[in-house]
C-alpha cells in the first residue's frame with residue numbers, strides 16, 4: 001500500500017516575496033497607475049523579447065481590445081480554432097464580428113492549417129490561433145496565408161509563456177499576442193493579462209483602450225483631473241496589487257518552466273508505456289513548448305471510460321482537468337447561433353471527448369510522476385477487469 005498523495009491540477013506558486021510586494025503596494029497607497037505595472041510590463045517584455053507589452057485585466061480583455069484596435073466589428077469574419085478556450089471566440093463575438101471555426105490537427109491540438117484557406121471569404125479580416133497547451137502553432141505557414149490575403153493575425157498565448165518557434169516567442173509572429181495570469185496558468189496575478197506586440201501603434205492604442213480611451217495617462221496630465229476622450233474605451237486595466245505579484249512571479253518564471261519541462265519529460269516517458277494511452281507528438285527542432293500540462297489521449301476503447309478514470313484518479317488524490325470540454329462551436333451559445341456540424345470537427349471532438357489533462361506544474365514533487373503513472377495504470381486495469389479484455 002502506497003500512501004495517498006494529494007496532487008492538485010493547479011496550485012499558484014506564491015510565497016513571501018509576493019506577500020511582501022503586496023504589502024509594499026498597500027503601504028504606498030498607490031493602487032493603480034503606478035510603477036509596479038510599468039516594472040511588470042518591462043519584465044514581461046524582457047522575457048519574451050517583445051518591443052511592447054501592455055498589462056491588462058485578463059486575457060479575454062486583451063483579446064477583445066486587440067480586435068477593437070484592429071477595427072474588426074459587425075460584417076467582418078475572423079478565423080477561430082474550434083479546440084480552444086471559449087474566450088478565444090468570445091473576444092471575436094464581443095466585437096459583433098462572425099467567428100468561422102476551424103477543426104484541430106490531431107498531432108498537436110493546434111488549428112488545422114490546411115483547412116484555413118478554403119474558409120477565407122471577402123469578409124475575412126483576421127486569423128486567430130491558440131498555441132494549444134503551449135505547443136507552438138506553425139506560424140510561418142499562418143503568416144504566409146495572412147500575407148497572401150491581407151489578414152491580421154491574433155495569437156491567444158494564454159498557455160504559451162515560454163513557447164517559442166525558431167527562437168521567436170509566441171505572440172511576436174502575428175500582430176499581437178494575449179496572455180493570461182489566471183491562478184492555474186504559468187504565472188499568476190490573481191486575475192490578469194498582457195498584450196505583447198511588434199507594432200508600436202497597436203500597443204499605444206491598447207494603452208488608451210484599457211483606460212476609457214482617455215487621451216492622457218494620469219501621470220501625463222498637466223492639470224490633475226483634466227483629460228479628453230478620443231474614442232470609446234474600456235476599463236480593462238491591471239491594478240498595482242496584481243502587477244506587484246506579477247513582478248515577483250517573473251523572477252521565478254525560469255525556475256517554474258524548468259520544473260514543468262522536467263515533470264513533463266518524466267511523465268511522458270512513463271505514461272506512454274501504458275497500453276491504450278496516446279499523447280500529442282513531441283517537439284520538432286525549433287519548437288519550444290511551454291508544457292502547460294500533459295494531455296493523455298485515450299484509445300477509442302478507453303474513451304467511454306474517461307470520466308471513470310478521472311474519478312478514480314481523484315479518489316487517489318490526483319487532480320486532473322479537461323482542455324477543453326467541448327469544441328467551442330459545440331457549446332450551447334455557439335451551437336444555437338452558428339448551428340453545429342460534428343462532421344466538421346472530428347479532431348476537436350476527439351480531443352474534447354477523449355483527453356485527460358494531468359498536471360506538470362512546479363508544485364509537483366519530483367517523485368509524483370511515478371505515483372501519477374501508477375494510478376493511471378491502476379485506473380485503466382481496474383476498468384479492464386470490470387469490462388473484460390480489451
Ligand SMILES: *Cc1c(COP(=O)(O)O)cnc(C)c1O
Pocket residue numbers: 058059060061084085087088130156158159179180181182192193
Ligand atoms: C485561460 C484561457 C483564456 C482566458 O484567460 P483569462 O485571463 O481568464 O481571461 C483564454 N484563452 C486560453 C487558451 C486560455 O487557456
